[in-house]
Each structure stands twice: as C-alpha cells, then as structure tokens.
Amino acid sequence: MRKTTLAFVVRRLLHLVPVVFAIAAMNFLLIKLAPGDAADILAGQMGHATLEFTEQLRRSFGLDLPLAEQFVVYIGRLLRLDLGMSFIQGVPVLDLIADRLLATVILMVVAIVLAVGVGVVLGVVAARRRGTWIDTVISVSALIVYATPAFWLGLMLIVLFSIVFDLLPSGGMMKIGADLSGFAYALDVARHLILPAATLGLFYVAIYTRLMRAAMLEVYSLDFITMARAKGLSETTVAWTHALRNALLPVVTLAGVQIGHLLGGSILVETVFGWPGLGRLVFDALLQRDLNLLLGILFVSSIVVVIANLIVDLLYGFLDPRIVHK
Amino acid sequence: MSAVIEVRDLSVHFRTTLGVVKAVEGLSFAIGEGETMAIVGESGSGKSTVAHALLRLVPDPPGKIVAGHVRFEDQNLLDLSDAAIRHVRGRRIAMIFQDAMAALNPVFTVERQIGEVLRLHLGLAPDRIAAEVVELLRLVGVPAPEARARQYPHNLSGGMRQRVMIAMALACRPKLLIADEPTTALDVTVQAQVLDLIQSLKARFGMAVLLITHDLGVVAETAHRVIVMYAGRKVEEGAVGDIFGDPRHPYTRGLLEAAKREESEGAFLREIPGTVPSPFEMPKGCSFAPRCPDAFDHCRMEMPELRDVAPGRPVACFAAQGASR
C-alpha cells in the first residue's frame, strides 16, 4: 500500500509543473497588457518624462527585447523566487508578501476548520431531524447567510460585538501599544481572530451545511444503512458513524476546491477588520496603484491554491479507500 | 416442534402521493425450530417487505405496519421499544441482503463491520474482536481470513462479500436468520456454494431460516415449507414436497410451469402471461383473476379466503376449494 501511495503522490506532483507554468504565463501576459510598463512608472515617479530617458530605462530593464526573450527572463526570475519590486514601496514584492502570508494562512485555516466543523455538524443534525423545526431553522439560516455579502456581514458583526456590546475588538491583529508575549500574546491574537474568522467562515458554513444535509439524505437511502440498522445499531451511531463517513466525501472535496474562493474572501474580510494579511496588502496595493505587487500576490495565491488542491487530493485518497487503488 | 417465530395478521401499508399501497395484507405464518421457511413470489408480491417488517426495518415514512402480531421469544416484536428491538436485531434475529456490495459500508474494513456486531451485542474487547472476526471468516469459508479482515468490500469478489455478510449475521449465533434473496446477485456456481454454506451453518447452530426468493430452484433445494405470495397476500402454503408435487393454486401452478420451461428451454425465460396488477389499481375480487386460466365469475367478485384443502395446506382460491362453477 505504501508503494501505491508514493506513486500517487509523485504523479500528482508531476501534474503541477504545467499548471505552474501556465500561471506564470498568465501573469506575464497581464504584466504586458497593463497600460504602461515599469519604465513609465519609474519615469513618472522621478518626474523626468522625456521619451529618451524612458527609453533608456526601458533598455536597462530589458523591456525592449522581444517578448519571448522577456518571458524566458521572467521564468528565470520566478524560479529564483524574484517577484520584482514594488515601485511604490521600494521593497521587493516577495518580502512584502512573506511578511503577510502567515497572518492570512492563520485566518484561512481557522475559518475553514470552523466552517467544515460547524457545517458538518449542522448538516447531520438537519438531516436527522428532517422536516422538523430544527431542520427548517438550520436550512433557512443557511440560505440567508449564503446570500449575505461577507464584507457587509463583517461590518454588521463589528456593529454588534464591538460597538453595541463592547465584547470584541473591531480590528487589527493585536492590541496596539500593549507589549504582550507568550500565552497572553496568543490569547490577544485569538481574541482579534474571532470576528474575522467567523465572518470569513460563515459563508462556507452555510454551503457545507446544505451540502452535508443533502449528502446525508442521499446516503440514508443506501442499502448499507438498512444493514447497519439490521445489525442493531442505534440511529445515532448510524448517523454519526456510517452515514457521516460517506457523506463527508463531497464536503471535503468542495472545501478543498474552495481554497481559492477563500483567498478572495480574505481580501474583503481583512480589509474590513484591518487584519494584516495578504488580503489587506491587496487593498493597500489597490489604493497605491501598485500593479507589480498585485500581480505578485496573484501569482503567490495561485500557487497556494495549487498546493492546497494537492493536499486535498491526498486527503481524499485517505478518506475514500476506493480511490488509491486505481 | 415449537415455533421460533409466529406472525399473525401482519399488514404493512405504504403512503404514496398516488395513494396507499397495501404491500402486505393479513399475513400469518409460523417457523418451527431448525426449519427453513421460504416465501416465494414475483417482485411486488410483498415478500421483501415481510422480511423488513419482522425487524421493524420498514422505512416510516412512507411505510407503516398497520396491524399484526409477531411473537418471538415471548415478546411481540411490533410492540417493543426502539431500544428493545435493537437488542433483537443482529443478535437474536439476523438478516442478510441481496446485494452484498450495497449492504456493506464501502469506507469501513471487513473487520470493522463484523466487529461492530461483536462489540455491540457481546461486549467483546478490541483484541478479542480481531481474533473472533478471523474465526468467523474461517467459519464461512473465506480463505486467508487475517488478510481479508483488513480489506475493504470492493477488494472482495461477490461470493466472498456474501460470505462476509453471512459471517456478520452469525456473529451472535441468532435463533432466526432472514435471508432476502441471498443468491440472486450471484453467479450460478457461487450460488450453490453460498446455499451449501447456509445449510451447513444452519445445521451446526440450530438456526431457523426465513428465505425470501423468487427462485424456485433454491426453494426446492433448501426449504422445508413454502409460502406463495401474490399482491401482498398469502395464496398457498405447504411442505415443499407437497407444493412442488401437487400445487393447488393456479398461480403456484403457473410459477412451477414457468420454472420448468425455463430449465428445459435454457435461457428463454418463460413467464406467466400478464403482469402483476398495479398496487393502485387492484382488481375487485381475487387479485390473480385477470391472469388466471381457471377463473370464473365468482372469482372476480369476491376475494377468496385461505382455507385448508388438506391438513396444513391453506389455499386462497375458489377453484382449489372446490366451489362449483
């Protein structure tokens, strides 16, 4: 079994190469399509707008070379993890991203764990109590949350929990000015994490609840559920052991696929809560019209999605024993 | 021979958007100790519903056991609480299904699924469960049981999956085994093996068996008594030898004819002309009358009751009961 798993992983990794290449190509295309290029921006910043000077700059950046050559150079830089410079901030793009990446990852992981956890539980409960008021409340709530724009939800939560009831901080990752460390620091971050993670995750709770409910109902009609009952197992065991394990598969698949979606949502949520992650960085880049930074973030987030998809593939193979044996 | 299980006036109805379906109507029978009772009928006769009803596995909604009494070990199974019936399921009465691939959970190992029953009903510790599972697999004739126990249902062949299901059913040495079409989904060669297995295990553990099937060949080989069902009702009952040698109900005769023709003409499946009536459009009078070669006017007006035409030979047919034309 070990050998097949290893081969499985290796095969998946090989699939990555053309995808990453395509992402790089798309990024390059967008760079080229953007009005003006690095030379224009720099020249504009310096205040020297003479055509000659701009042409000089262009040549020094290698921007007068044929596109194909430029692309090769671009790939080379990417392989060295060089995402270019943020002309506005005067710092390499990669540094800016690396600074913020962890905060976003923390936010996303907490949001997704919350979403899957709560969604699965609510879905199972709704399926078991199908037709009762519990089911109705859960299903209707899911419908409403699903239609709610995340950034607005965040603002309303701030109004409720920060303004009306002064329970939670309205933004940032930690208390400004307080010099905390160790456990107190972790606790402070956690307090600041609650609202943003809940906001980001709530949308997905709605999705997974409905999906889990539907999946459970489908599984309930299968023969091995009757068999489980015939063996004398209680309804609770049937639901939370036999049915859940099978119904979980589509939910996990979807969760994995939605990592990219989550990244997009984090732009809005981090902006609303001032959470110092990649999403907030996007907002800052937008304000400053820092295209290089934007494109760098696009590239990095695409790679993150690719890696996340790989992890989900492997996880799925672990959850469904039928898959690995292909 | 005392009865292991006694069913009286069992009726199961299904509520659908098109009306009420009387899947089982007024069924009574008893199975003696160590006896194999077969229930035969075409699909739609209600035989599978009977099997599910005994263990209260009829999905409610849309189904409902509307009447009846099932006496087993001095209790009425239909009256028991949920906890009490769960105590019976898998432990005193076990059930195996037609399609083992569908009846086994695809994401759990064989050991886990058999072990569940051992843990739940016998309270065995995990280390003992592993050993017991291997023993059970060996008992039902699964080769290399230690390896097979750790595999998943899709790793096994159809026949082996059926053996696993039988192992699961026998884990707690039940008094009654309900087998719902146990061989229908299997190859002919494997069918014989599985039937032999059930027979030998039955003798070994002194089990009674309720065999649900549409295959008369299986009945002839394994059953002591037969009940013939049509459109939810029992139309004839008797010892296997009597039924096969001297069928009284026209439907039973038709089934036997069809089976004989199938054997002689090989693959050509000969059926009784006509079809089972739609449960929403039951004919007035005897439900079999539209297809019956012996039907006369009275048959179409009144539903025949079961009456013994010989000791222990109830038949529900006016013609068989000797009513004059």
Added chain:
Amino acid sequence: MNILWAFWARFRNNRAAVGGAVVLALVVLLALVGPWLYPVDPFDMVGRPFMPPFARFPLGTDVAGRDILAGIIHGARISLLIGVMASLAATAIGVTFGALAGYYGGRIDDALMRITEFFLTIPSFVLAVVLVAIFSPTVANITIAIAIVSWPSVARLARGEFIAHRDREYVQGCRAIGMPDWEIILLQIMPNALPPVIVVASLTVATAILTESGLSFLGLGDPNLVSWGYMIGVARTVLRVAPWMAAIPGLMILVTVLAINLVGEGLNDALNPRLKQR
C-alpha cells in the same frame, strides 16, 4: 405548451421560490421605474450629511449629504445590469466550451478542460480584482472581469450534459441521417441541456452581484456610478455613528441575492423533477 404549463405548476408549488420571484420582481421594478418616480441624482448633495432615515429623506443622507434612497435605486440598476450581463456572457462562453468539449470528447475535450481547470485554479475574486485594477474600472470592464471568473463552472456543467446526451439514441439517429455536427449540437442537444444551464445561469447572476459589490466596496467600481457596494465602502468609516448607512445597502444586496437563489432553486426543482419514491 403542455410542458410549460407543467413546469409552471411545479414552480408554483414551491412557496419559497414564488416569494423569491415576487421580491425579485419588486427589485427589478425599483430599478426600472425608480429613477422616474424618484428623480434624485445619487451624487447630488441634497441636504445635511448624516441625516437619519424617516426624517426629511426616506432613507436619510450619507457622509456627503447625498440621498441614500437615490443611491439604493441607482445601485439596483447597476447591480442588476452587471449581474445579468456578466451571467449572460459567462453562460455563453461556458456553454460553448462545455458543448464542444462534451460533444467531441478526446483531444478537444482534454485541451478545453485543461483551460477550464486552469481558470478554476486561479482564485476568482483575486483575479477579478487584478483585472479591474489593470484595465481601469468601467461597467464594461467589470462585467467582462466577472464573466471571465464565472464561466468555468458553467462549462463544467454544460460538458456533463453534452456527454450524457451525445450517446443517446436520438443523437445517433441524427448522425445516421447525416445531420451536420453544428446542427446536432445547437438544435438537438442544446434544448435538452438547457434546463440545468438556465439554473446555473440564474445562480451566476447572484454570485455576479456579490462579486460586483465586493469590487465596488474595495473602490474598484465605476467612479461615475453609485452601487450598493460603493455605498457600504463609503459608510465603513462612520460605522459607529451611522450604522444604517452601511446596513441599508447591504440588506438590499442580501434580499436581492436571496431572492435570486430561491428562484434558481425553484427553477431547478421545477425543471428536474426527481422521483421521490421508489
């Protein structure tokens, strides 16, 4: 005609869907006749800033003294316009890809699906943000950007439908009489594949509206137009003193998107009646 009547009867049974349709119709009405009934320019300063609702102005004024109700009405127009247009474009592209991939299979399918999967890998909202930032925020660009990130889901669905239908007997029969491929795809299979496509298209309108509001919240909306997301973005800094400025436009988005989702699900149930009993 009989099919349409049966469909309508099924749809009518679903009370939630009908409710959604009513609400949606009201929003559309608001967008269409609103500016005529309430001819206030959303960018005009009509009074003092921060006036609460139900005072002199039905929904109050915002941070710059602009009429909020006028903003809601115009926002409705923008959201619905962009939502519908983006969905139509995404559906057109997606169905084309899906139909060709599903019908022809083989290498064409591989190639088209590679492209589709690629677009599904790029985080959609991030890409939309980058596209609008690069090509400057106009209604057209925003619509195109949203269409670009939305078409892959439609393509996958369409492909599934065409794969299911291409081996059916009626298609084989058409091929046997020498019907050209384009006719089979367009005139034979497409009408059968349409129901689920319609459902996805309507749900795409909902996600398009959410995406558009997100973009304008971030400041990537068309600067010459007021949209609901823009109003929320503007109200963000004054949340403490005037929460209604953010609450009202958000509620409009919620109600509209919810209505569309309910209608979409109603369509789904009405167009694909699943057998509920064995």
